[in-house]
Amino acid sequence: xxxxxxxASSTQVTHGARVWLYALACVVxxxxxxxxxxxxxxxxxxxxxxxxxxxxxSLRWYEAYLASPEWLQATAxxxxxxxxxxxxxxxxxxxxxxxxxxxxxxxxxxxxxxxLTPILVPVILVAIGVFYVYVKLGLxxxxxxxxxxxxxxxxxxxxxxVTSALQSFDLNQEMVARSLGASRLRAxxxxxxxxxxFAIVTSAVLAFLTSFDExxxxxxxxxxxxxxxxxxxxxxxxxxxxxxxxxxxxxxIVLSSVLVVLSQLVGRSRSGAT
Numbered sequence: 038x039x040x041x042x043x044x045a046s047s048t049q050v051t052h053g054a055r056v057w058l059y060a061l062a063c064v065v066x067x068x069x070x071x072x073x074x075x076x077x078x079x080x081x082x083x084x085x086x087x088x089x090x091x092x093x094x095s096l097r098w099y100e101a102y103l104a105s106p107e108w109l110q111a112t113a114x115x116x117x118x119x120x121x122x123x124x125x126x127x128x129x130x131x132x133x134x135x136x137x138x139x140x141x142x143x144x145x146x147x148x149x150x151x152x153l154t155p156i157l158v159p160v161i162l163v164a165i166g167v168f169y170v171y172v173k174l175g176l177x178x179x180x181x182x183x184x185x186x187x188x189x190x191x192x193x194x195x196x197x198x199v200t201s202a203l204q205s206f207d208l209n210q211e212m213v214a215r216s217l218g219a220s221r222l223r224a225x226x227x228x229x230x231x232x233x234x235f236a237i238v239t240s241a242v243l244a245f246l247t248s249f250d251e252x253x254x255x256x257x258x259x260x261x262x263x264x265x266x267x268x269x270x271x272x273x274x275x276x277x278x279x280x281x282x283x284x285x286x287x288x289x290i291v292l293s294s295v296l297v298v299l300s301q302l303v304g305r306s307r308s309g310a311t
Contacts, residue, residue: 073290080283087280098284108285110262111269115249118183118265122248125188127241130195135225137196138203149196156193160253163190168257178260186254191244198243202236203229242300246293 075089082088083095102108133152137145155163167186168177176182206229214224230237252267259265264272266285273279 076283076286077290079280080287082280082283084280087278087283098280101281102284102288105281108266108269108281111264111266114180114183114259114263115266118180118187119245119249121180121184122187122191123241123244125184126191126195126244127237129188130192130240130244131199131237133192134196134199134203135229138200139208152196153193155189160190164254164257167254171258177258178263180263183255183259183263183265184248186258187248187251188244190251190254191247194243194247195240198236198240199233202233206232238300242296246296250289250293
């Protein structure tokens, strides 16, 4: 138990003094994670109903998912919406974060607050407002409308992540490049961007997952051939308890976890290379 007497931080607080904090963190993590992990064994059940623990194991619900044109179409819509949301939100969020950071305008804080509004307002209110606007513009049940709405939700996350990275970056390096003749755009591309690329990768993953996992706005603005996977899952739960949903949920959990892990591995490899 030597580690209990080892310092946990530069303030010489020992790990033993933090045992209660570690125990509390484990309890909170178990409370948050275990309900999600229960879905995984349920997806391998051979029963017609959701059961835990499964009495018999089977891949029938994964086969049902892969054999259903409706589920596959909804999956393709969610993947396309997530990818397009990433392509829209990351460049816009990065430019906004950079512009607001270097801006000397007194309105910069106001604009930043406005950009963060979508994550401060309840999602249901955002969905209702987007729905009424889309009805007038004819964007309901369209992929373009879904991407715009999801980009609005993902943009604040991109702004916060990239702003945090830029604040830890010495902008004087960019000024040196500009003093040697580089334009602002070239200096940003060659000097600043490589320094914050891990933040941009992280924000891209967050933007994709924001769209891929979002359900409230999708309930209002997606449908028909452009129904998202989460919208289809909600409809299936409302109409009947289909164990296929457990298989789909497991696929979504694995995909989200893989993307997060890959983004962290990319960040470590980049930091190790530099």
